[in-house]
Amino acid sequence: MKLRTSTRDPSHIDNSGRSHSLLRAWSSATLTDPMLRRFCLAALFALGTASCSSDAGVDPAVPPPGHDGGVDSPTVDVQEAAIEAEAAPHVAALSFATFNTHQLFDTTCDSGNCAPGDFELVLTQEQFDARIDQVATAIRGLHATAVSVQEIETVASMEALTARLSDLYPTAIMAETGAPGSLDVAVFGAGTLLEIRKHRGVPITRPDGTSTSFSREFLEVHMDLAGLRIVVFSAHFRSKNNDDPGRRQAEARAARDIVIMTAQELPEAVVLLGGDLNDTPGSPPLLDIESAASMLRAAKDRPIDQVSTYSWNGELQAIDHIFLETTSRGVYVPGSARAVRDGPGQGLGGSDHAALQADFDLR
Numbered sequence: 001m002k003l004r005t006s007t008r009d010p011s012h013i014d015n016s017g018r019s020h021s022l023l024r025a026w027s028s029a030t031l032t033d034p035m036l037r038r039f040c041l042a043a044l045f046a047l048g049t050a051s052c053s054s055d056a057g058v059d060p061a062v063p064p065p066g067h068d069g070g071v072d073s074p075t076v077d078v079q080e081a082a083i084e085a086e087a088a089p090h091v092a093a094l095s096f097a098t099f100n101t102h103q104l105f106d107t108t109c110d111s112g113n114c115a116p117g118d119f120e121l122v123l124t125q126e127q128f129d130a131r132i133d134q135v136a137t138a139i140r141g142l143h144a145t146a147v148s149v150q151e152i153e154t155v156a157s158m159e160a161l162t163a164r165l166s167d168l169y170p171t172a173i174m175a176e177t178g179a180p181g182s183l184d185v186a187v188f189g190a191g192t193l194l195e196i197r198k199h200r201g202v203p204i205t206r207p208d209g210t211s212t213s214f215s216r217e218f219l220e221v222h223m224d225l226a227g228l229r230i231v232v233f234s235a236h237f238r239s240k241n242n243d244d245p246g247r248r249q250a251e252a253r254a255a256r257d258i259v260i261m262t263a264q265e266l267p268e269a270v271v272l273l274g275g276d277l278n279d280t281p282g283s284p285p286l287l288d289i290e291s292a293a294s295m296l297r298a299a300k301d302r303p304i305d306q307v308s309t310y311s312w313n314g315e316l317q318a319i320d321h322i323f324l325e326t327t328s329r330g331v332y333v334p335g336s337a338r339a340v341r342d343g344p345g346q347g348l349g350g351s352d353h354a355a356l357q358a359d360f361d362l363r
């Protein structure tokens, strides 16, 4: 994609100092990185100084508020800053992914049960470094604004990953359950951290009325991205090994209600849920989430083979999901949900899961 540089300095646009620099950044020919372009778009949206079309990034037909689009208006600079429409695919304001890394164990035996065949694996330092490199490279390659991640074992695993991604993600939060050898959830985000909320301590209820809790933390991370509040949830629901389907359904219902409550509390935020929900479209947990009118499953408009993230007995399944709370400021870019994998039938970055990714604009 080619960006065109403005022939005039757009710094005379008098909306705010921040919009000056953002528009300069947007119009810069050096702004070729997808992350940077999204960041700039999100910031322009948050500041209310520009709009983006569905086809060509900044929409030259829509002047910034307060400008009439005349010859001498700053709109001309916005036009000049626009991506060349004929060659440009849509650049969304935000891109969000969820990725189960598959057992990102560290180099120590924490459970005391690390023999061959036991659940916890102990890696050599060399194996650990190579595995972290592989996963970090995979996450980096998503060019996402934020990523919900699952199956990080310990702070050691998380810190190693964070160190490799700190240039992209100043926010990197992991929520350990504290159980030795357990695999936990995390969030990486391009914004600055505002707030962390955790929900595992609150009892939730199975359909049969019995009480349980989230299997792992249901992690809620609030970030500020150039004035825009983004709330990202990371989930990893009960698996089907030695199954407890009622617990998974309790997690789905509780997660749905928590996400909706946050969106109602913070109407200026974008509210997104990503996770390995361990069940497929049409299953009771997924139906329960989608029973709320404001909970949009991002991959709903895509063929299942394009959004399947896991292979079970040779059958590709969609068990990793992204939801947008649609009363929030986010708007799903139709058709943008896609599985991201290393190759046909493979997972991503050495995982047995592909990532799921989707793009969002702002209202």
Ligand SMILES: [Ca+2]
Pocket (backbone or CB within 6 Å): 105, 106, 107, 108, 109, 110, 111, 120, 121, 153, 154, 181
């Ligand atoms: Ca360990």
